[in-house]
Amino acid sequence: xxxxxxxxxxxxxxxAKAIASKTRHRAIGYDRDPxxxxxxxxxxxxxxxxxxxxxxxDVSLIALYPGASVRFMRENIDAFKRxxxxxxxxxxxxxxxxxxxxxxxxxxxxxxGGHPMAGRELSGFxxxxxxxxxxxxxxxxxxxxxDPDTLKTAENLFLALGFAKITLTTPxxxxxxxxxxxxxxxxxxxxxxxxxxxxxxxxxxxxxFADMTRVAKLNEHMWTELFLLNADYLxxxxxxxxxxxxxxxxxxxxxxxxxxRELLRRGREIKESLNENYKPPAV
Amino acid sequence: xxxxxxxxxxxxxxxAKAIASKTRHRAIGYDRDPxxxxxxxxxxxxxxxxxxxxxxxDVSLIALYPGASVRFMRENIDAFKRxxxxxxxxxxxxxxxxxxxxxxxxxxxxxxGGHPMAGRELSGFxxxxxxxxxxxxxxxxxxxxxDPDTLKTAENLFLALGFAKITLTTPxxxxxxxxxxxxxxxxxxxxxxxxxxxxxxxxxxxxxFADMTRVAKLNEHMWTELFLLNADYLxxxxxxxxxxxxxxxxxxxxxxxxxxRELLRRGREIKESLNENYKPPAV
Numbered sequence: 001x002x003x004x005x006x007x008x009x010x011x012x013x014x015x016a017k018a019i020a021s022k023t024r025h026r027a028i029g030y031d032r033d034p035x036x037x038x039x040x041x042x043x044x045x046x047x048x049x050x051x052x053x054x055x056x057x058d059v060s061l062i063a064l065y066p067g068a069s070v071r072f073m074r075e076n077i078d079a080f081k082r083x084x085x086x087x088x089x090x091x092x093x094x095x096x097x098x099x100x101x102x103x104x105x106x107x108x109x110x111x112x113g114g115h116p117m118a119g120r121e122l123s124g125f126x127x128x129x130x131x132x133x134x135x136x137x138x139x140x141x142x143x144x145x146x147d148p149d150t151l152k153t154a155e156n157l158f159l160a161l162g163f164a165k166i167t168l169t170t171p172x173x174x175x176x177x178x179x180x181x182x183x184x185x186x187x188x189x190x191x192x193x194x195x196x197x198x199x200x201x202x203x204x205x206x207x208x209f210a211d212m213t214r215v216a217k218l219n220e221h222m223w224t225e226l227f228l229l230n231a232d233y234l235x236x237x238x239x240x241x242x243x244x245x246x247x248x249x250x251x252x253x254x255x256x257x258x259x260x261r262e263l264l265r266r267g268r269e270i271k272e273s274l275n276e277n278y279k280p281p282a283v
Numbered sequence: 284x285x286x287x288x289x290x291x292x293x294x295x296x297x298x299a300k301a302i303a304s305k306t307r308h309r310a311i312g313y314d315r316d317p318x319x320x321x322x323x324x325x326x327x328x329x330x331x332x333x334x335x336x337x338x339x340x341d342v343s344l345i346a347l348y349p350g351a352s353v354r355f356m357r358e359n360i361d362a363f364k365r366x367x368x369x370x371x372x373x374x375x376x377x378x379x380x381x382x383x384x385x386x387x388x389x390x391x392x393x394x395x396g397g398h399p400m401a402g403r404e405l406s407g408f409x410x411x412x413x414x415x416x417x418x419x420x421x422x423x424x425x426x427x428x429x430d431p432d433t434l435k436t437a438e439n440l441f442l443a444l445g446f447a448k449i450t451l452t453t454p455x456x457x458x459x460x461x462x463x464x465x466x467x468x469x470x471x472x473x474x475x476x477x478x479x480x481x482x483x484x485x486x487x488x489x490x491x492f493a494d495m496t497r498v499a500k501l502n503e504h505m506w507t508e509l510f511l512l513n514a515d516y517l518x519x520x521x522x523x524x525x526x527x528x529x530x531x532x533x534x535x536x537x538x539x540x541x542x543x544r545e546l547l548r549r550g551r552e553i554k555e556s557l558n559e560n561y562k563p564p565a566v
Contacts, residue, residue, distance in 0.1 A: 117486070117487065117488060117489040118489050118490075119489055119490065119491075136489060137485075137486040137487070137488075137489075139486065139487065165486065167485075167486030167487065169486075174487070176480070177480060177483060177484070177487040178487060180478055180480050180481070180484070180487075181484055181487045181488040181489075181491075181492045182487075182488070182489065182491055182492065184475075185475075185491035185492055185494070185495045186491060187528065187531050188471060188475070188495060188528070189491070189495075189550070189554075190531075190546070190547055190550030190551070191524060191527035191528050191531060191550070192467075192468075192471070192524065192527075193550045193553045193554045193557075194527055194546075194549060194550050194553060195463055195520075195523055195524075195527075196523070197459070197460060197463050198463070198553060198557070200460060201460070201463070201464055201557060202420075202450075202557075202558060203400070203420040203422065203448065203450030203452075204400065204420070204422065204450065204457070204460040204461060204463075204464045204465075205400060205420075205464040205465070205559075206400040206401050206402055206419060206420075206464075206465065207401075207402065207497075207498075208402075208464075208465055208468035208469060208472070208497070208498045209464045209465065209468055210559060211468070211494040211495070211497055211498070212468045212471060212472075212494070212495070213554055213557075214490075214491075214494055214554075215490075215491045215494070216550045216551060216553070216554035217551055217554045217555060218547060218550075218551055219551075220544045220545075220547035220548040220551060221544065223547055224540060224543050224544040224547060227535050227543065228535065228538060228540060228543070231535050231536055231538070234535055235532050235535055235536045237478075238528055238529075238531065238532040238535070239532070240478055240479070241474060241475065241478075241528065242525055242528050242529060242532070244474035244475075244477055244478075245470065245471070245474050245521055245524065245525050245528075246521075246525060248470050248473075248474060248521065249518050249521040249522070249525070252510050252511065252514050252517055252518055252521070253514055253518045255511060255514070257507055257511060260507050260510065260511070261503045261504065261507040262503075263473070263477075264473055264501060264503035264506055264507060265503040266477060267472070267473030267474070267476045267477050267499045267501075268473070268499060268500055268501055268502075268503060270476045270477060270481055270499070271472075271476045271496055271499035271500045272500060274476075274481070274484060274485075274496075275485060276488075276493060
């Protein structure tokens with residue numbers, strides 16, 4: 001197949017590297033930064049460059065921030081081949097899906113919302129790695145009327161690139177879950193790091209502090225956009241966590257030993273019950 | 284030297300294993316569970332067992348929960364040799380130091396509060412490993428009147444066991460910092476896991492979720508004790524974090540894009556500014 005990638009940052013770059021190292025597909029790449037496009041081409045990751053070449057693509061992967069993703073698809077709507085599949089990879093799915101689905105339909109192009117459950121606390125092409133998706137879940141939010149063969153083509157592509165599984169869901173359920181599993185984690189991490197005593201952490205920290213603050217090293221431009229496009233679910237999640245922390249605070253200040261132990265026990269049992277297989281790639 | 288260890292759980296067991304694998308010191312061990320004591324002895328980690336043998340020790344390490352640690356030192360006060368050093372390793376230092384310092388003084392025994400900045404989300408002798416302390420910081424909270432040679436003996440012992448550095452501080456500053464770097468992280472992790480949608484996480488999670496919930500798998504008996512003995516500093520830390528999360532919530536629900544981006548930028552810059560060297564041991 002011919003696979004086009006718009007945006008050669010951490011995600012798009014890692015897709016280009018995974019395609020080159022794990023498949024025999026041809027890759028077409030575009031980045032608004034010509035220097036990045038050249039570097040990817042010179043590294044042998046791309047067979048062709050430029051949006052005008054997307055017309056050859058059987059599958060187009062849009063690896064841009066949400067707003068840029070919608071703009072790119074709108075502005076280049078005629079660049080996508082009839083019968084091809086377009087998958088955007090940004091981290092919110094309701095808004096993007098609502099904005100573009102009807103654009104593609106009359107053109108015979110299948111749009112699928114996607115979200116690779118993989119990342120690093122770094123961004124840009126330089127941070128991209130071919131193993132980023134190994135063992136990870138690829139979320140797809142296809143329309144209910146999707147052609148089964150078309151969906152299978154997309155699923156097989158992601159499995160060939162290293163993903164361990166495909167998670168099919170709706171844009172709404174995606175956004176609800178991602179508010180909890182990813183967006184809230186990034187906010188907690190950022191909030192945690194912004195503490196009056198953080199500068200004195202050295203010598204007083206072990207693994208839990210490193211874990212808690214790892215993703216505070218985020219790209220504030222992308223995450224601001226993602227958070228605001230998922231404000232309803234995300235603020236509900238913040239309410240849940242703040243409420244839970246307030247309960248801990250109450251038990252601790254009031255010396256409610258039994259209740260505190262019970263609350264900690266419940267957290268431990270929940271964590272132990274989770275069937276966690278995914279391990280981030282060692283770099 | 285002869286080194287006694289009271290409590291052969293994750294920390295005490297790891298000290299026994301580190302002493303056996305990295306030094307030529309003799310080890311004396313005690314655990315309230317005779318079966319654990321036998322296993323450590325049979326594994327060749329201990330030269331002698333039983334509290335009554337602590338009288339031979341030049342350094343005694345007390346690796347028990349805070350309350351049990353104080354009780355052990357009180358009840359066995361005559362078991363510690365004149366001129367020897369006793370170091371308790373539990374995770375709060377004000378209360379323990381206040382309770383035992385004056386007990387030891389008239390007996391010519393030097394008490395030092397200690398806290399190894401290392402751990403695993405597991406507990407008990409079976410989870411102990413000889414490399415637990417590698418690269419970690421060993422916190423010591425000696426009295427202002429400590430003999431410099433005695434302190435040097437203790438410092439050298441910990442450096443020989445794999446610690447990368449010694450952090451000298453007061454019990455008060457220890458408890459203040461640990462409320463932030465460790466205790467708060469364990470509460471956030473437990474609170475994070477206790478979410479109505481957590482059961483549906485599978486397929487929607489990547490590294491940030493795993494990191495955020497790792498230490499929810501804690502020992503609720505030990506941590507309840509630690510939290511309640513540090514309630515003042517810990518509740519202050521919970522207030523800071525809840526306040527910070529509430530600000531994020533405000534910016535997100537009110538669509539304050541500039542303020543949100545600025546807040547995230549600050550978190551990123553803080554995280555990037557931290558000089559983090561410690562990596563938990565790969566097991």
